Amino acid sequence: MSTLRLDDLKQYSDTLRTRHGGVLTVRFVEPRDTDELQHYFRSLSSRSRYNRFFGALSELPKALLHDFTHVGERERFSVIATMMVDGFETIVGEARYAFHAETSTFEFGLSVDDRWQGHGIGTALLRNLECRAAAFGAEHIFGDTLRSNDVMISLARKSGFAFINHPDDWKLVRFDKEIAVEPKDIPCASWRLAALSRQAESPSATA
Numbered sequence: 565m566s567t568l569r570l571d572d573l574k575q576y577s578d579t580l581r582t583r584h585g586g587v588l589t590v591r592f593v594e595p596r597d598t599d600e601l602q603h604y605f606r607s608l609s610s611r612s613r614y615n616r617f618f619g620a621l622s623e624l625p626k627a628l629l630h631d632f633t634h635v636g637e638r639e640r641f642s643v644i645a646t647m648m649v650d651g652f653e654t655i656v657g658e659a660r661y662a663f664h665a666e667t668s669t670f671e672f673g674l675s676v677d678d679r680w681q682g683h684g685i686g687t688a689l690l691r692n693l694e695c696r697a698a699a700f701g702a703e704h705i706f707g708d709t710l711r712s713n714d715v716m717i718s719l720a721r722k723s724g725f726a727f728i729n730h731p732d733d734w735k736l737v738r739f740d741k742e743i744a745v746e747p748k749d750i751p752c753a754s755w756r757l758a759a760l761s762r763q764a765e766s767p768s769a770t771a
């Protein structure tokens with residue numbers, strides 16, 4: 565998105581709520597988060613890591629860790645969801661997304677720390693990703709998951725996604741949702757502003 569200020573990523577932080585009202589901050593990953601992010605992935609159960617990356621990884625390979633911590637390169641972005649736990653900002657979830665301008669689609673993957681699963685963090689993060697997709701002007705938001713991943717399939721279904729076969733891999737299922745929200749109606753303040761300024765710069769963008 566041309567109006568995203570990569571030199572000042574802090575302005576794009578969002579405050580969300582868990583199911584029981586806990587405060588969740590969603591912000592872009594910064595290079596200073598490298599160790600903490602690697603620690604987060606190492607601490608996931610092997611099942612969660614397998615579901616997230618469709619393969620057995622014990623941690624993020626170096627090149628992928630670099631990609632995760634260099635937000636905006638090749639229109640790919642990583643965010644972390646953090647909570648204050650015992651006075652420390654703690655990563656409880658993450659998502660990585662890409663905007664494919666040629667198809668006006670927004671693709672994402674996400675995970676939540678095993679200890680925090682079932683608290684509504686995945687639901688809140690997914691809603692926030694929908695705002696981010698709308699701010700890009702995406703017409704569809706989609707993700708892929710293993711057919712065996714009942715939790716992700718249930719989350720996607722409850723969030724209004726439809727399911728289609730993955731084009732290349734029979735083990736995966738793709739969940740997809742049309743984005744039909746005007747920039748002025750985006751329900752996340754920072755992303756509504758980003759979308760409106762994008763619209764002002766390029767009025768035809770949402771025509």
Ligand SMILES: CC(C)(COP(=O)(O)OP(=O)(O)OC[C@H]1O[C@@H](n2cnc3c(N)ncnc32)[C@H](O)[C@@H]1OP(=O)(O)O)[C@@H](O)C(=O)NCCC(=O)NCCS
Nearest residue numbers: 612615673674675676681682683684685686687716718719
């Ligand atoms: C999928 C994932 C992100 C969901 O996050 P979460 O924070 O646990 O999700 P929520 O608490 O918002 O729950 C959302 C829905 O998922 C389903 N769900 C959650 N935990 C579940 C469980 N243990 N068993 C079955 N369904 C479950 C429920 O339908 C739930 O909705 P409900 O509480 O209204 O019934 C999380 O389980 C995860 O990180 N898994 C490992 C990585 C992964 O699978 N990523 C997806 C591929 S990209």
